Amino acid sequence: MPKSVQIVPKTVSGDLQTITFVLAIGTVRQMCRLETTFRTQNQAFSYLHKYRTEYERVARARLARGEVDDGVIHLTMLGR
Structure with a gap:
């Protein structure tokens, strides 16, 4: 089954x-929220795209363990 990720920026106040x-994952869609200390969203997006496969793996593992908070x-x- 094809797997895909859709990335959408969301700004939060603070640092x-x-x-x-x-x-x-197949027909299932799971919302993930990634927090970072990068100063700009461009830096955060660049890092996420570089390590996207690793973050997908971690998210899938957490989903399998039931580590989902309010969906x-x-x-x-x-x-840095």
């Missing part, structure tokens, strides 16, 4: 950048 994306998988990445 964190948040990127919301939908992980598609969202929360992930965190650190920026």
Whole structure:
């Protein structure tokens, strides 16, 4: 089955950048929220795109373990 990710920017007040994306697993769509300390969303998006496969793997593992909070998988990445 094809797998895809749709990435949508979402800005949060404060020092964190948040990127919301939908992980598609067959016909199931799972909302994921990735928080980062990068200063700009462009930096956060660049990092996410570079390591997208790894974040998808982590999100799928958390979904399999039932680590879903209010319908969202929360992930965190650190920026420089």
